[in-house]
Amino acid sequence: MAKTKILMTGNEAIAKAAIDAGCRFYAGYPITPQNELIAYMANNMEKSAGVFIQAEAEVAAINMVFGASAAGARAMTSSSSPGISLKQEGISYIAGAELPALIVNIVRGGPGLGNIAAAQSDYFQATRSGGHGDYHCIVLAPASVQECYDFTGLAFNLADKYRTPVIILGDGLLGQMMEPIVLAKPQVSSLKSQDKPWALTGCKGRKANVVKSFYLKEGDLEKFNLKLQKKYQQIQLKEERYEELYVNDAKIVLVAYGSMARIAKSAVKALRGRGKKVGLIRPITLWPFPKQVFSKRLTSNEKYLVIEMSYGQMLEDVQLAICGRAKVEFLGRAGGGVPSEEDIMRKVNEML
């Protein structure tokens, strides 16, 4: 049977995948470059018997998601960098209350109001608990419209499995580019209350449930934090995801994620065409960062080149994973600048 392909933007693919994955609550606030996502939700959520709310503010949107998730629904919000900064309070509470939720960040240039060009400058915010407290969000970085679709279903499943907020970290290029995609059937979780026994559904036939992140009694908050840390260790062990390309005999390994990895991939292929031993590691989960791929293949005679649309954020995770055992160089532009295939090839030739 031929698989049907449809053409859509990354933003629309995320929205469609969310509805296909059983998301029944979306609250968001308009901000460029993710407006196709909120518009898709406005057009399609109610047709699927879900709830769409254009919230009065980013802060309200994320707290509506808190409520919807507490009520047992698959719930999400989306925004772009300045809006995601505003949502940090709610994300911290969602992590603290152990609620599943999806937060999509179609990253734009910063700091401040920045601009609306694609960027990867929110890596730190996404991977290092962007709000207050010791928590992590699982962070998925798609590099194609197909992955925007596929990772959204995955994000909801991981959120439900670990009762944790999951971030899809895209960027303006990915959000707005159009590509043909194949619609695979994402796993739809049921909304039956027995699957989420902690959800607030009214206390009929059971003890009252409380959804909270507040632990006032001495020792309780530390205990709760240790429980969270245990969960994060499990996630780190089981959920690292990455893609490798020509790394086995590579003298230089490029490391890039998201849109940047597409350009890096083209550069790798072009360099291989000229006989240069270059490979690519593309982290798919930014948290948990795929440390294992670095430690398992590390030899001292290779070099790494981290390429980002930022001034070196993922660079720190690569350096931590490599821990001084190999040389790590960096190539980055931000604020609308994108390292080009030629920039990458030039840098690699310098390093060889």
Place this chain on the structure above:
Amino acid sequence: MKIYSHPKSLRNVSTHYCPGCGHSLAHRLIAEVIDELGIREKVIAVAPVGCAVIAYDYWDFDCSEAAHGRALAVATGLKRVRPQNIVFTYQGDGDLAAIGTNETIHAANRGENVSVFFINNAVYGMTGGQMAPTTLLNQKTSTSPLGRSAAAQGYPLKISEMLALLPGVKYIERVSLHSPQEIMKTKKAIRQAFVNQIEGVGFSLVEILSPCPTYWGLSARESMAWIKNTMIKEFPLGIIK
């Protein structure tokens, strides 16, 4: 025959509230109404940040926490996902009328079919008696040590009157806890707010003038008199909408 006793929806525990605090009274009245309407198994409450932050330790039904001021955003999420449940928020003046003003106004304007219980005691209790949006002119607090001045700190915010202008709002009443008679009126208003929700009428808010003896520097009895003689002049009782 027992004619007045502990409501079932209120756990039989001592609260952390100070002697004479209005929160305990308001908690009890809400629990009584929930028992009388037989809706305990359908209720989902949203607790605020403020003195009532652990209201869920006292109420015996499903409850959610909300970040400071965000109770009505959380309630919106809960109610839209579960319209068959009865969702209410319980918020103080700082939570509802300062840091959460945005969420309050817009939930009201959307006409969310929820019930809101707004405890106005003109002061921040949990953090130690700072000025609230509803603090009266000349009232001394730890952050208005010379008394609130209109020139420097603005006027007491009349959020109920403001919200009454919105077409999405169906019922607003200001009541008080300063005497047994007023307490019974408060209970009636709480009941009305729940009945409105059950009947699908829409956004209902009950503003409850409530004593804070500790941060008013008064005895419980004097606090009740202060509401009656002073606070009501600024915040007149009755149905606002």
Place this chain on the structure above:
Amino acid sequence: MPKITINKDKCKGCLLCVSVCPQRLIVVEDELNLRGIKPVKFKPGGKCVGCAMCAVICPDCCIEVYK
């Protein structure tokens, strides 16, 4: 005859019940309760009218009223 019972260990001693009893039948105990304050008690031999005003105003649900 109407009567009230007072849970003296839950009483926080705010004395609001004392202030509303029309018969002035609620008075302060001499002994401290578990909280370390002097709770209220019903005046022995007093004639309660069962108006329940004390129970209505008690913030801490310490009072039950019987008729």
